[in-house]
Amino acid sequence: MKVLLYFEGEKILAKSGIGRALDHQKRALSSVGIDYTLDAECTDYDILHINTYGINSNNMVKKARKLGKKVIYHAHSTEEDFRNSFIGSNQLSPLVKKYLISLYSKADYLITPTPYSKELIKGYGITVPIASISNGIDLNRFERSNEKEKKFRDYFNVKTGQKVIICVGLYFERKGIIDFVELAKQFPEYRFIWFGHTPMYSIPRTIRTIVKEDHPKNVEFPGYIKGDIIEGAYSAADLFFFPSYEETEGIVILEALASRQQVLVRDIPVYKGWLQDKVNCYMGTTNEEFADLIEALIEDKIPNTCDSGYEVATQKSIERIGHDLKKIYEIVLNEKNIVRK
Structure with a gap:
């Protein structure tokens, strides 16, 4: 199994929670022995695990589909958490919601950090299966020193x-x-x-x-x-x-x-x-x-x-998250287990 972790605008978003989520994913996959790449030009992967929702992210999904690859969308973003952020965010949020629905609906599976965000996304009318998996935490890094x-x-x-x-x-x-x-x-x-x-x-x-x-x-x-x-x-x-x-x-x-x-x-x-x-x-x-x-x-x-x-x-250590991600990857690769509701 090989996973392409894609993160559009990595330098811009590195200082955000989503940026740290990517770092946690890399460590989580390494902890359970899953091979991954960050190379967007790579074609010998099995699953595209995509974290962002820009134009290039949309193009990556299209490319993956043409290659016959499986797609997992990590739904970090919702209309609700887009509001009250940037200039004009409240006015744009309905359009953002439509765009997110369009993107998330193209995936074989969605991953979102909490049961709450899972219910929000289900409320959008999306029928793609959704798993709730924490972004995780590196316990060693934050040990008191x-x-x-x-x-x-x-x-x-x-x-x-x-x-x-x-x-x-x-x-x-x-x-x-x-x-x-x-x-x-x-x-x-x-x-x-x-x-x-x-x-x-x-x-x-x-x-x-x-x-x-x-x-x-x-x-x-x-x-x-x-x-x-x-x-x-x-x-x-x-x-x-x-x-x-x-x-x-x-x-x-x-x-x-x-x-x-x-x-x-x-x-x-x-x-x-x-x-x-x-x-x-x-x-x-x-x-x-x-x-x-x-x-x-x-x-x-x-x-x-x-x-x-x-x-x-x-309970949300990176090692535990690695095992949770591995389970979803295995489900997605064995497509007959995916039940769309």
Whole structure:
């Protein structure tokens, strides 16, 4: 078995969750001994496993069909998570939905990260079989490290006893960036650091203004940082606060859980079945609830859920994901097992 992993615009999307999903797929396949290639010109593969939905992605599907190859579409994207992102995203989202339906319907099988995103896509009327498989997490990479934590503290000049709250995400309203900044205003004694980057020309003016100038002194936007510093931040911070309104999974949450970090998220449907309030994380809905929880968690007034959160991450290790992907590949290669509904 040989798989062609195709990822259009890899350099552009490398800083996003989808970009990290590709890296996880490569590791997952290697962990179970599946041969793969990233060469789009390759023709001696058995399955095209495609991750993106640009024009070239569409052409790759057409090419694969002409070659008689099987096609698996990794449905990372939905209309719902396209909204409230780039300039004009809300106006374009109905067209994006139609385009996604057209693309996804051409596959032999769909893979999507969570049961929630699976139900969304089924709701589009797509009849292609769908499997829910997490994007996975590299547990070793996010194992707590004193050296990495020191690099983070040194880089940001974190003082002894200073409380730090972090988030990782693109500069999208959907990600809850406005709420993150509003809550920071209520806690001037804490540092709030938002890791991540999005080209300024692509996001609405309100978000550009927040990132560039309209935020309190205790909020920092250092941009996209990778390696030891961000990995040290995950474990050294006092809280990972992710107020996103819509996700298909949220790789950054898995990264925080794998770091044994305390996680606070918005109570949204995507977490149903794998995150549980007061068990492996804390959940809120309004800024008032978030404010109460932030203060209680930072000041140790309520129990932390770090150990239970880590157990969630272990269930989504890259090795486990490799076995899940292998099962789907085998089903697709044995086409008689595919039942279209």
